[in-house]
Amino acid sequence: MEEIKVVLYGVGAVGSLIAKFLLEKSGVRIVGAIDVARDKVGRDLGEVLGAVKKLGVIISDDVDAVFSKTKPDIAIHTTSSYLAETYSQIASIIKHGVNVISTCEELSYPYYSEPDLAKKLDGLAKKHDVSVLGTGINPGFLMDTLVITLTAACQRIERIEAVRVMNAATRRLPFQKKIGAGLTMEEFRQKIDMGEITGHVGLEQSIAMIADAIAWRLDKIEAEPAEPVIAKKPVKSDFIKVEAGKVAGLRQRAKGVMRNREVIVLDFQAYIGANEEYDAITIEGVPTIKQKIQPCIHGDVGTVAMVVNAIPKVLNAPAGLLTMKDLPVPSAALEDMRKYLKA
Ligand SMILES: NC(=O)c1ccc[n+]([C@@H]2O[C@H](COP(=O)([O-])OP(=O)(O)OC[C@H]3O[C@@H](n4cnc5c(N)ncnc54)[C@H](OP(=O)(O)O)[C@@H]3O)[C@@H](O)[C@H]2O)c1
Structure with missing residues (x-):
């Protein structure tokens, strides 16, 4: 062939x-x-x-x-x-x-x-x-396909949460810039307003895919605006030094709401100096499933x-x-x- x-x-x-x-x-x-x-x-x-x-x-x-x-x-x-x-x-x-x-x-x-x-x-x-x-990897796997696969072992599900925490210091410079590392709070807000920092694209898509797979009719899917993660002490990557009080990266949550309950929550965090890197999925149900991948899978x-x-x-x-x-x-x-x- x-x-x-x-x-x-x-x-x-x-x-x-x-x-x-x-x-x-x-x-x-x-x-x-x-x-x-x-x-x-x-x-x-x-x-x-x-x-x-x-x-x-x-x-x-x-x-x-x-x-x-x-x-x-x-x-x-x-x-x-x-x-x-x-x-x-x-x-x-x-x-x-x-x-x-x-x-x-x-x-x-x-x-x-x-x-x-x-x-x-x-x-x-x-x-x-x-x-x-x-x-x-995300969207495409960590916060959707992998979650969907784990639901196969459940008889009942009350709530799903997926969290991704990555230390942006291990990523490319364009990625570190994309999450606002090194900026002041004001500069970060300006870049959000100008659409130069967009947060993570795909969280709503991942929630919609999970809901579709398990036939949950969500009333609302909402991605919250990306929020800056402020460095408590000086942190640095090979490219960027972040002083205490400045932006080390960002955090963004998205939720799928059904009957006034947040039933699917995705939490994406990428910042320089994150001590622990992981991808974690928690499915509350019968049985409750807790899965953690350490370190998080490199994007x-x-x-x-x-x-x-x-x-x-x-x-x-x-x-x-x-x-x-x-x-x-x-x-x-x-x-x-x-x-x-x-x-
Ligand atoms: N789902 C996931 O997990 C995942 C993971 C990684 C990346 N992504 C996405 O994948 C995309 C690519 O990422 P990247 O980091 O490789 O971006 P990138 O470095 O900006 O590469 C995109 C390339 O495509 C070129 N390009 C833009 N418009 C084009 C067109 N109309 N025809 C042909 N080429 C065109 C760009 O040229 P110019 O530089 O001249 O514009 C650039 O060379 C991004 O949208 C990124 O967010 C998704």
Whole structure:
């Protein structure tokens, strides 16, 4: 069987990490790469990734030309978080009869914020006989798919809570900036108002996916505004020094409310100096389940794994728009990627 042919649509931070991981794997080959960044277009992918040798894949901004020429099995799409922005990009892939996995957060459960676009994507995917999935570590796994999986051992559920605490010092500089590390309270508030700090995108989608899986009809899903976490003592990363009293990062809660009770609560915390890093899920019910992963799963590493491991599952899936809860139980694809394909 021929290798699985992949086109990368977006060669930013995450797209580059996915490319490097794909290069290590067998049974899969990168045949094309798309990006709009002026410092990347026209250059060899290997060179942009900092690899020793060129790969013979030139990064292009001509979407139709890349797909017509390379005829891949699947595109890995990593450009932006909002479906209103990514819809036309994803539609352009589907129209070439190519399956899609995207890290677009809203696509992880698009029925919540963009039901019309979700319906259109589903129709388009079915028309062209391809499957489309939004995934990543979060949304995509830690605060939704993993929670949903744990509910399978419950007879009754009263309340679900998932907490993610990460020490932002271990993350990339752009991430540390994105959470406001080093700012004063006033600067943080200004950046929130200007939309430069958005908090975590995807909390509402994760709540909606959990509720859908267990058929809870929520009255309301609400993400609270991101709040600054203030450093009590000086803390630092390799890039940023945070004085006591300044912003070390952020915390954001989101809740799903049913009959005036907060029945699903997600709590995302990312700040420099977090002493303990973990992902914790508590399901209060029969039985009550408490699960804690320590340290928390690294966002970039986990996202790359989620996306690449999903390739055979998406290729095996029926046509249409999928979410993680529609696929078989997630698992690693460690061997030659072709071994996981259905005959
Ligand atoms: N679900 C999850 O767990 C998860 C995890 C990680 C990341 N994500 C999401 O995945 C997305 C990618 O993350 P990232 O860190 O790689 O972002 P990034 O570093 O900004 O990379 C995005 C790349 O796509 C390019 N791009 C933007 N618009 C494009 C277009 N229309 N056509 C082709 N290329 C385009 C960008 O070019 P310019 O720089 O010129 O704009 C950039 O090179 C983000 O939305 C991020 O929030 C989700």
